[in-house]
Amino acid sequence: MTMRAAKAQSGDDVELVQRMRVGDADALRSIVERYQDRIFALIFGIVRDRHEVEDVAQEVFLKVFRRIHAFDGRSRFYTWLYRVAANSAKDHVKKRSRRPSVALDDNAGIPSMLRSPAENAERSELRLAVRAAINTLPGRYREVLTLREIEGLTYNEIAAILRVSMGTVESRLHRARARLKQVLIDDPEIQ
Amino acid sequence: MPNYSDPELWLYLDGEMAPADIDALERDVALNAALSDRLDELRLIADTVLDGAPTPPAGFGARIAAAALLQGSTPRSAEFLDLQRFVRRALIAAALLAAVGLSYLVVEVLPDLLTTEIYAGSDPLLEPR
Numbered sequence: 001m002t003m004r005a006a007k008a009q010s011g012d013d014v015e016l017v018q019r020m021r022v023g024d025a026d027a028l029r030s031i032v033e034r035y036q037d038r039i040f041a042l043i044f045g046i047v048r049d050r051h052e053v054e055d056v057a058q059e060v061f062l063k064v065f066r067r068i069h070a071f072d073g074r075s076r077f078y079t080w081l082y083r084v085a086a087n088s089a090k091d092h093v094k095k096r097s098r099r100p101s102v103a104l105d106d107n108a109g110i111p112s113m114l115r116s117p118a119e120n121a122e123r124s125e126l127r128l129a130v131r132a133a134i135n136t137l138p139g140r141y142r143e144v145l146t147l148r149e150i151e152g153l154t155y156n157e158i159a160a161i162l163r164v165s166m167g168t169v170e171s172r173l174h175r176a177r178a179r180l181k182q183v184l185i186d187d188p189e190i191q
Numbered sequence: 192m193p194n195y196s197d198p199e200l201w202l203y204l205d206g207e208m209a210p211a212d213i214d215a216l217e218r219d220v221a222l223n224a225a226l227s228d229r230l231d232e233l234r235l236i237a238d239t240v241l242d243g244a245p246t247p248p249a250g251f252g253a254r255i256a257a258a259a260l261l262q263g264s265t266p267r268s269a270e271f272l273d274l275q276r277f278v279r280r281a282l283i284a285a286a287l288l289a290a291v292g293l294s295y296l297v298v299e300v301l302p303d304l305l306t307t308e309i310y311a312g313s314d315p316l317l318e319p320r
Contacts, residue, residue, distance in 0.1 A: 025256040032252035044244040053245050061255045062262070070272050130239040148205065149240040155207055173205075174198050180236050181197065 013077040020068045028065045035078065038150050039085050045146025046089035048135050056092050060085045075160060082161045086143050093139055126184070133183035141176035144169055193219040193226060200233055 013034075019027035036057065043056045064084055071080045134142065147158045155173075159166045195216065202208040203216055220227050 025259050028259055029252040029256035032255045036247040036251055040247050041241050041244040045241060050243060050245040054248070054251075057247070057251075058255060058258065062259055065259050067272065126235060127239045127242060130236055131242055134240060145240050149237055152206065155205070174201065177201060177233075177236060178197065184236075 014073075017068065017071065017073075017077055020065060025065075028061065031064070031081075032061050035081060039081070041150050042082060042085050042146055043089045045149070046086065046139060046143050047092055048142070052092065052096075056089055057085075059092075060088045063088065079157065079160050082147065083163070086147070086161060090139055090143070129184055130180055133180045136183075137176055137179060141172055141179070144172045145176050148173060193223060195219075195226065195229075197233070200230060204230070204233060204237060 013031070016027045016031050020031070039057050039060060040053050043060070044050060044053045047053060047056060060081075064081060067084075071077065134145070137145070143162065144158060147153050147161060153161070155166050155169045158169045162169070199208070199212075199216075203213060208216070220230060
C-alpha cells in the first residue's frame with residue numbers, strides 16, 4: 001500500500017478509533033488487518049529477528065487498544081500507531097539479552113527474469129551483504145531507514161513519529177546509508 | 192560525470208529534492224550511464240532494508256481481538272491515563288528530591304560531623320562552639 005492510500009484511509013481510522021474508545025474489539029480487528037503488514041515490517045526493521053516480530057506486533061496492538069484514550073487526535077492515527085510500534089520494538093531490543101544478531105533468511109527475493117544468471121547472482125550477493133550490514137547498524141539508524149522504506153514516509157512524517165527534528169532524520173538517514181555503502185565498499189567479495 | 196553527492200542522490204530517491212533540481216538530475220541521468228548505475232546501487236540498498244520481513248499469519252487480526260477480550264484489555268479511560276501520568280511524575284519528583292537531599296547530607300553535613308568527632312577534645316580551638 002502506498003502512503004497516499006494510507007492517508008486516504010486515515011479518514012476511516014477516525015471511526016474505528018471512536019469505536020475502540022468504547023471497547024469495540026471488532027474495531028481493533030479492523031485496525032490490525034489494515035496496518036498489520038506495515039507494523040510487521042516496521043518491527044522487523046528494528047528488531048531484525050523475524051521470529052520475534054509476531055509477539056512484538058501483538059503487544060503493540062493490545063497496547064494501542066488499552067491506551068487508545070492517550071491518542072489525542074492531534075496527529076494522524078497511523079503516526080501515533082507507528083510511534084507506539086517503534087517504541088515497543090526499541091524496548092524489546094533493549095530488554096533482549098545481549099545475544100548476537102540473528103542471521104536473516106537467505107531468500108534474496110525473486111530474481112529478475114530480465115537479468116542474466118550472473119547478474120542475478122551478483123545482486124543476490126549484494127543484497128545479502130546489505131542485509132548483514134543493516135543488522136550491525138545502531139537501532140536509531142535502523143528505525144529511520146525502516147520508516148523511510150515502509151511506504152515512503154516523508155522526512156517530516158518520520159520526524160513526527162520519532163519526535164525528533166527533520167534535520168535529525170536527514171542526518172541519521174545519511175549516516176546509516178553511508179555506513180551501508182562503506183560496508184559494501186570494504187567487502188572485497190562484492191567488488 | 193556530473194558531480195552529485197550521495198546525500199543529493201538520496202534526496203532525489205526519497206522524493207525530497209526541489210523540483211528544479213529534479214529536472215536537472217534526471218537530464219544528467221539520461222545522459223550519463225555511470226550516474227544511472229550509482230542511482231541503481233542506492234536503490235538496491237533502499238530496497239534491501241525490508242527484505243526478509245515476515246508477513247502476518249492468517250487470522251492475526253481476529254486473534255488479537257480475541258486476546259484483547261480474553262485478557263480484559265479494555266481501553267483505559269483518559270482520567271486513568273492522566274492519573275497514571277501524574278503518579279509517575281510525582282514519583283520521579285520525589286526520587287529527585289531524595290537524591291538532592293542525600294547529596295546534601297553526603298557533601299555538607301557528613302564531613303562536618305566527622306571533623307567534629309575526630310577533633311573534639313583534642314584542640315580547644317577546633318571544638319565546636
